[in-house]
Amino acid sequence: MKYLLRFKKYGKSVYISHNDTLEEIERMFRRAKINLEYTKGFHAKPKLSISQAVPLGYVNRVLFVLLNTKDAYNFSNFNNYVSEGFKLIEYKSVEENYKLKIKYYLFRTYISKNLFEIFYEKVEKNADLKNKFLDLEYTINKNEIYVLKYKHEYNKIYNIWKVFNEIKENFIFNPILYDVVWGD
Missing domain, CATH: 3.30.70 (Alpha-Beta Plaits)
Structure with a gap:
């Protein structure tokens, strides 16, 4: 399954770098016990991508995440697992070949x-x-x-x-x- 998620990044988290934001999002998915799909190879990483980096200090209401999972997941209670300064705004299932075209x-x-x-x-x-x-x-x-x-x-x-x-x-x-x- 492939999902498109839209997060809001606000508060003190606006000072978290793009790479650290990616790591924080991975931790949220692990806390929620989502059965993620991983890349192949020696150092497997979750199959996910996030939208373009924005400068530090900007509130970001359109932090998009493309996430591949092994199973279907209901994101309706996902905000129980998000870190302070993040909020899941909306989500939807997308086609496997879906790409962000912002x-x-x-x-x-x-x-x-x-x-x-x-x-x-x-x-x-x-x-x-x-x-x-x-x-x-x-x-x-x-x-x-x-x-x-x-x-x-x-x-x-x-x-x-x-x-x-x-x-x-x-x-x-x-x-x-x-x-x-x-x-x-």
């Missing part, structure tokens, strides 16, 4: 006015930087926090934090990967 990641970043001014100035002056933030738009919420919405190509994620690498004053910064656009 085309774009959709981001929403909450920033304070001082960061927005820096961001806007740098993006307007640098065409290469402007091209990294596709379909960029922003709003200001009732707390006067700027909400940026943009997308990145699946394998071309740009860490927005790089724009603010010289900031030395107080700020609000909360990046969220909230959805995907599927491709062919």
Whole structure:
């Protein structure tokens, strides 16, 4: 059986690296006693893959896992086995030849006015930087926090934090990967 699972990664777990996230997900499957399929060879590993790595500090609401199991498994109680900072959002059985075909990641970043001014100035002056933030738009919420919405190509994620690498004053910064656009 092959399953597509969608996790949310939040809280302190947003500071766990991509490789450590993969190991943590494997531990969750072992705790749930899922009969996993393993690769062949001397150092067998579970047959699973996860979606593209995102920068540390980003809340990830679309952490996809493709998992091969030997038997059918009911994931309805799986959240009893997940680690702190992870939550299974949805799951479904997929065909054996199923591949992740994510085309774009959709981001929403909450920033304070001082960061927005820096961001806007740098993006307007640098065409290469402007091209990294596709379909960029922003709003200001009732707390006067700027909400940026943009997308990145699946394998071309740009860490927005790089724009603010010289900031030395107080700020609000909360990046969220909230959805995907599927491709062919």
